[in-house]
Amino acid sequence: MDSKVPVLTLWGFVFLAGLFTQGCSNNSSDGAAGSSSSPKIYVTIYSHNEDSWGSVVNAPADYVSYRNNLLERLKLIASHGATLNWQSDLTVLEAMIKYEPDSPKTDTNAKNIVRYMVEDLGFSVDPHGHLVYANYADLAYLIRQLGVEPSGVIGGAGVFDCGSDYLGFLSILDWHPVIELSSDGVIRGERYPASEWRPTILSGPAMGGALVRRFLKRRMVSG
Numbered sequence: 297m298d299s300k301v302p303v304l305t306l307w308g309f310v311f312l313a314g315l316f317t318q319g320c321s322n323n324s325s326d327g328a329a330g331s332s333s334s335p336k337i338y339v340t341i342y343s344h345n346e347d348s349w350g351s352v353v354n355a356p357a358d359y360v361s362y363r364n365n366l367l368e369r370l371k372l373i374a375s376h377g378a379t380l381n382w383q384s385d386l387t388v389l390e391a392m393i394k395y396e397p398d399s400p401k402t403d404t405n406a407k408n409i410v411r412y413m414v415e416d417l418g419f420s421v422d423p424h425g426h427l428v429y430a431n432y433a434d435l436a437y438l439i440r441q442l443g444v445e446p447s448g449v450i451g452g453a454g455v456f457d458c459g460s461d462y463l464g465f466l467s468i469l470d471w472h473p474v475i476e477l478s479s480d481g482v483i484r485g486e487r488y489p490a491s492e493w494r495p496t497i498l499s500g501p502a503m504g505g506a507l508v509r510r511f512l513k514r515r516m517v518s519g
């Protein structure tokens with residue numbers, strides 16, 4: 297790997313380290329001897345959708361339902377002082393570009409929902425994908441079409457595979473070529489070749505359904 301590439305690995309689980317300003321303190325002096333204060337917990341949440349979500353967003357009434365649900369979740373997270381890294385694959389971004397112009401914006405400060413979550417709620421937006429129909433620079437291009445600059449987080453890259461190199465049943469992939477990262481630290485679009493995007497954090501490494509299915513299939517075949 298090229299050591300000049302400014303990509304940091306962050307092995308994501310459910311939560312991504314971040315800022316949770318609400319805390320859990322009962323206002324006693326933090327760390328004071330004999331204090332009954334609870335430690336603060338600093339958390340931000342990340343979520344993502346998939347390119348298979350056509351049935352969720354590709355009809356006007358379905359998009360309205362999805363949008364209402366998303367908005368409710370955004371405001372719930374914000375009401376607790378937490379932050380969200382919202383990651384999206386192709387299908388939802390394309391639906392937003394199609395439907396947001398005509399969506400009512402009384403609850404989003406007259407902005408599309410992506411601009412609202414970034415500019416008004418302080419959340420971040422980034423690509424999530426599995427490089428089936430679009431690469432990460434393509435998804436960044438679509439996010440920019442909605443008026444927002446991605447923050448630099450990649451979601452969903454496959455960094456594990458079935459194998460035996462790690463823990464006896466996994467292999468760790470060389471994820472630089474997996475995410476199509478050039479030696480200059482930039483990913484270039486395929487659907488939108490003019491699009492360039494420089495990621496900085498790898499989150500939510502994909503190993504869930506695909507790996508489990510393949511692993512189980514291998515186990516079933518072999519045993």
Ligand SMILES: [Zn+2]
Nearest residue numbers: 345346425452
């Ligand atoms: Zn995914």
